[in-house]
Structures are given as C-alpha cells and as structure tokens.
Amino acid sequence: MTHEPYDTQAASYALGALDGEERTEFERHLAGGCAVCEAALRASAETLAAMVRSGPPMVPPPEAKEALLRRIATTTPPQRAAAPPRTLVWAVGMLVAMIAAAAFTGAFVAARYEGRLGQMAREAAALRERVQRDEAALRQQIALYRSVVDLLRDPQTRIVTLHGLGANSQATGRIIWHPVNGGHVLVANLPSAPAGKAYELWTIADAAPQPVGVFQVDASGRGTHRIPPLEGGKPVKVFAVTLEPEDGVPEPTGPMVLASK
Numbered sequence: 001m002t003h004e005p006y007d008t009q010a011a012s013y014a015l016g017a018l019d020g021e022e023r024t025e026f027e028r029h030l031a032g033g034c035a036v037c038e039a040a041l042r043a044s045a046e047t048l049a050a051m052v053r054s055g056p057p058m059v060p061p062p063e064a065k066e067a068l069l070r071r072i073a074t075t076t077p078p079q080r081a082a083a084p085p086r087t088l089v090w091a092v093g094m095l096v097a098m099i100a101a102a103a104f105t106g107a108f109v110a111a112r113y114e115g116r117l118g119q120m121a122r123e124a125a126a127l128r129e130r131v132q133r134d135e136a137a138l139r140q141q142i143a144l145y146r147s148v149v150d151l152l153r154d155p156q157t158r159i160v161t162l163h164g165l166g167a168n169s170q171a172t173g174r175i176i177w178h179p180v181n182g183g184h185v186l187v188a189n190l191p192s193a194p195a196g197k198a199y200e201l202w203t204i205a206d207a208a209p210q211p212v213g214v215f216q217v218d219a220s221g222r223g224t225h226r227i228p229p230l231e232g233g234k235p236v237k238v239f240a241v242t243l244e245p246e247d248g249v250p251e252p253t254g255p256m257v258l259a260s261k
C-alpha cells in the first residue's frame with residue numbers, strides 16, 4: 001500500500017473535512033506513527049493560522065449586524081392579523097365582478113330578447129296584414145269570376161274583342177258585355193301605365209265617348225275592370241281604352257291603346 005491516499009487525507013483532516021470511515025482510518029494511520037502525515041498536519045495548521053492572522057476579520061462588527069436586522073425588519077411586511085388573506089380578497093372581488101357581469105349580460109340578453117319579440121310581433125302584424133290583403137284580393141277575384149260566369153250564362157251577353165293599337169299592337173282585350181247589367185273588361189300585354197297615369201275605358205254609343213272607369217295593369221300586363229250598366233241601355237257600338245291622367249278625364253285626351261274595331 002502506497003502512502004499517497006494519506007497525503008490528500010492529511011490536508012482534508014487539517015481542515016476538519018474528513019468524515020466517517022476515512023477519518024477513522026486516517027486517525028488509525030496517525031496513531032501508528034507517520035512522520036510524513038504529522039509534518040503535513042503541522043504545515044497545514046501553520047498555514048491556516050497565518051491566513052487567519054493576515055486576512056480581514058471573519059466576524060462582522062456588531063453594528064453591521066444590527067443595521068442588517070433593521071433593514072430586514074423594515075422591508076419585511078408586518079403581520080396583518082386583522083386583514084383577510086389576499087386570496088380571499090381576490091376571490092370576493094372576482095365574485096362581485098362575476099355577479100355584475102351576469103347582471104349586465106342578463107339585462108343585455110333581456111333587452112335583445114325584448115327587441116326580438118318586438119320585431120317578431122311587428123313581422124306577425126305585417127304578415128297578418130299581407131294575408132288580409134291577399135284574402136281581400138282573392139275575394140275580389142272570386143267575385144269577378146262569379147260575375148263573369150253569371151254574365152256568360154246569360155244569352156244576351158256578348159264577347160267583344162279589343163285590339164292593340166300603335167306601339168301596343170301586342171296588347172289584347174275582351175269585353176264581356178250585357179246590355180242591361182253592364183260587364184267587364186279584361187286586358188293583357190299592356191305595359192304598366194307611367195307614374196300619374198292610368199288606362200281609361202270608353203263606350204261609344206251614338207254620340208261622344210262616355211268614360212266608364214280607369215284601371216291599372218299588374219306587372220304581367222293584365223288588368224280587369226267592372227263596367228257599370230249604361231244609362232238608358234243604349235247599344236254600345238265601340239269600346240276603347242286610352243292612356244289618361246290616373247284620376248280619369250271626362251273626354252279622351254291621351255293616345256288610344258285598345259279598341260274594339
């Protein structure tokens with residue numbers, strides 16, 4: 001066995017850094033008498049003593065320690081036994097914020113919901129109005145068809161064909177005419193009358209044309225109009241349609257668009 005391990009162990013032993021089995025074994029080696037290790041320990045002890053003598057004081061002066069303790073005391077927050085824990089404060093704040101948010105959201109949703117309900121009510125009212133309008137239009141149409149059918153059953157009723165004139169040569173029309181009960185005019189392929197204008201129907205018996213009503217055509221160019229019976233029941237020779245101001249005029253002023261001859 002060489003002596004080498006004891007060289008390093010002696011240095012550690014001198015510093016008090018040798019523990020356990022190593023320390024026991026080194027002390028046994030020393031007890032056996034080793035001049036080398038004894039010399040090494042002496043040298044280490046002298047070196048350490050020299051370091052302590054030449055170096056700065058290892059222990060801080062008492063005033064430094066007190067100053068340090070004062071600083072620690074002022075920077076460390078004091079114990080606040082009365083104040084609630086920070087986590088509880090945060091949790092309560094959070095809960096309040098959530099309740100406020102929920103209330104706001106609730107009010108917002110309610111406002112929106114009420115707005116939506118109001119809109120639905122308005123839509124329902126508009127729909128009901130439209131259905132009522134459609135129903136009225138359908139009833140009017142059914143009344144017209146019944147009237148036409150009733151007229152057609154009568155052997156005195158005649159059908160008069162109207163022809164398109166000028167720019168409206170594609171327009172067509174029929175007059176279902178009863179000498180006593182009057183009749184109906186049905187037109188097709190007429191353009192919609194310009195704004196402020198309407199089509200006016202005329203009957204010509206023996207003298208000047210008699211106005212028998214104004215009418216409009218729908219988007220598909222079709223229109224109908226009830227013709228009241230003529231006073232005195234004079235036989236009509238000619239039916240004609242002109243474009244006139246929408247309220248009608250007593251004598252024709254506009255262009256003739258349809259005529260029976």
Ligand SMILES: [Zn+2]
Binds near residue numbers: 003034036037
């Ligand atoms: Zn030794």
